[in-house]
Amino acid sequence: MQGSFSFLRHDIERWRTLLAPVTLPVPRRAPIGQLVKSSISARTRDAVSLAAYRRLGRHYATAAVLARATPAEVARVIDDVTFADTKASCLIAALRTIEATDDGFALAHLATRPLEQALDWLERLPGVGRKVAASTLNASTLARPVMIVDTHVLRVVQRLGLVGMAADYRAASETMTQALPHWRGDDFLAFHIALKRLGQQVCRWDVPECAACPLRTACPRAA
Numbered sequence: 071m072q073g074s075f076s077f078l079r080h081d082i083e084r085w086r087t088l089l090a091p092v093t094l095p096v097p098r099r100a101p102i103g104q105l106v107k108s109s110i111s112a113r114t115r116d117a118v119s120l121a122a123y124r125r126l127g128r129h130y131a132t133a134a135v136l137a138r139a140t141p142a143e144v145a146r147v148i149d150d151v152t153f154a155d156t157k158a159s160c161l162i163a164a165l166r167t168i169e170a171t172d173d174g175f176a177l178a179h180l181a182t183r184p185l186e187q188a189l190d191w192l193e194r195l196p197g198v199g200r201k202v203a204a205s206t207l208n209a210s211t212l213a214r215p216v217m218i219v220d221t222h223v224l225r226v227v228q229r230l231g232l233v234g235m236a237a238d239y240r241a242a243s244e245t246m247t248q249a250l251p252h253w254r255g256d257d258f259l260a261f262h263i264a265l266k267r268l269g270q271q272v273c274r275w276d277v278p279e280c281a282a283c284p285l286r287t288a289c290p291r292a293a
Contacts, residue, residue, distance in 0.1 A: 079249050092284075093264040107120075179191075200219070200238075204218045219246075222268075224237070225269050226285075
């Protein structure tokens with residue numbers, strides 16, 4: 071297993087160098103803000119989910135106020151995201167669960183828990199899977215070293231052969247996180263952003279532009 075991870079580490083480091091020109095910095099949110107943003111983002115375009123997140127902020131001044139809203143009220147605010155009713159119900163349930171913990175909405179305990187325990191704790195919340203959990207830990211001010219894998223990232227790493235075509239978000243995230251124990255949270259976030267942009271703009275689901283891909287020499291599909 072160690073030999074396999076060593077091989078993966080070499081490939082991923084090379085890909086990161088090739089993708090450096092398309093990497094963009096992003097501001098980090100508080101953990102609870104990132105959890106809310108990620109929870110409403112699945113299967114929704116970034117611009118739409120970001121606008122919905124900002125509307126939530128205008129309607130509900132704090133997470134505590136949002137937690138006291140009804141799912142129907144929240145669904146109306148985020149009505150243009152996919153599965154708005156389901157997301158609203160899960161989000162309210164998750165926030166009420168968090169509010170009852172010792173740390174409340176600060177989520178301070180996630181900074182010191184072992185990574186797997188922090189992920190497991192988050193995934194016990196309603197509607198929270200590996201993508202949302204990893205986003206909460208890595209893309210927030212916690213900046214924990216775990217790879218965020220969304221639809222675009224998963225498609226890219228599957229086509230590159232890093233993971234099998236049957237791999238899900240969890241498997242891909244664990245493979246990359248374990249292969250790169252020396253990476254910091256900032257390294258993982260930058261790589262996530264670069265792979266996501268590649269998936270959105272070049273390695274698209276329907277018509278990938280392989281000739282324009284900076285990773286084409288490493289990709290079996292482009293060969």
